[in-house]
Amino acid sequence: SEANSLIIQLTIGCARNTCTFCSMYKNKQFRVRQLPEVMKDLYWVKERYPFSFDRVFLADGDALIVKTPDLIAVLDKIYELFPHVRRVSTYGAAGDVLMKSHEELCLLRRHGLEMVYIGAETGSDRILIDVDKRVTAAETTEACLRLKAAGIKVSMTLVTGLGGRPNLREHAIESARLVTATKPEYLG
Numbered sequence: 080s081e082a083n084s085l086i087i088q089l090t091i092g093c094a095r096n097t098c099t100f101c102s103m104y105k106n107k108q109f110r111v112r113q114l115p116e117v118m119k120d121l122y123w124v125k126e127r128y129p130f131s132f133d134r135v136f137l138a139d140g141d142a143l144i145v146k147t148p149d150l151i152a153v154l155d156k157i158y159e160l161f162p163h164v165r166r167v168s169t170y171g172a173a174g175d176v177l178m179k180s181h182e183e184l185c186l187l188r189r190h191g192l193e194m195v196y197i198g199a200e201t202g203s204d205r206i207l208i209d210v211d212k213r214v215t216a217a218e219t220t221e222a223c224l225r226l227k228a229a230g231i232k233v234s235m236t237l238v239t240g241l242g243g244r245p246n247l248r249e250h251a252i253e254s255a256r257l258v259t260a261t262k263p264e265y266l267g
Contacts, residue, residue, distance in 0.1 A: 080234070080265070081168065084134040085161075087120060088112060089153065093140030095172060100200070100210050100238060107139070114149050118156060125160045135167045143171030143195060147183040154190040168194040168234070173214045176222035184229035194232040194264070197223060202257030203249050206242040216257050223261035234265035 092107030202216045242250045
């Protein structure tokens with residue numbers, strides 16, 4: 080869904096990087112990029128591609144871990160330089176959401192963060208432990224509900240077949256419970 084988005088790297092890698100099913104960030108040392116470095120990227124894009132996109136995605140694995148004032152500065156600069164942008168979204172681990180207050184989440188929404196992608200993976204706490212996700216279904220539920228309370232849309236991802244055949248029923252039932260409890264705007 081972000082194929083035609085401008086991707087801006089706020090972080091490199093994933094702060095947690097423990098999930099056994101994910102190899103996406105294993106070769107990256109996690110770091111939060113410095114604000115001047117990110118701003119330089121935005122100005123570089125402005126000079127070269129001023130109108131070729133209408134969505135911006137803040138990357139990498141969990142850019143919502145960035146401090147709220149820095150996120151606001153980036154959001155404000157995006158809308159200043161690219162007033163044609165219709166949506167800014169990002170990945171956010173449940174733990175990142177839970178570390179932010181309701182007021183911070185509301186501020187992020189007011190400054191243009193429209194949607195957060197949450198990798199729930201499953202609603203089964205046992206499978207979450209097995210894949211070393213380091214979050215519970217209850218924490219994911221709370222994070223999603225907090226985003227929604229702030230007016231931020233949730234796009235939830237579940238991993239089909241996570242836990243293998245022996246856990247198929249548990250994975251399906253518990254994931255359905257999670258989706259029912261959170262009612263994400265998008266589900267993949």
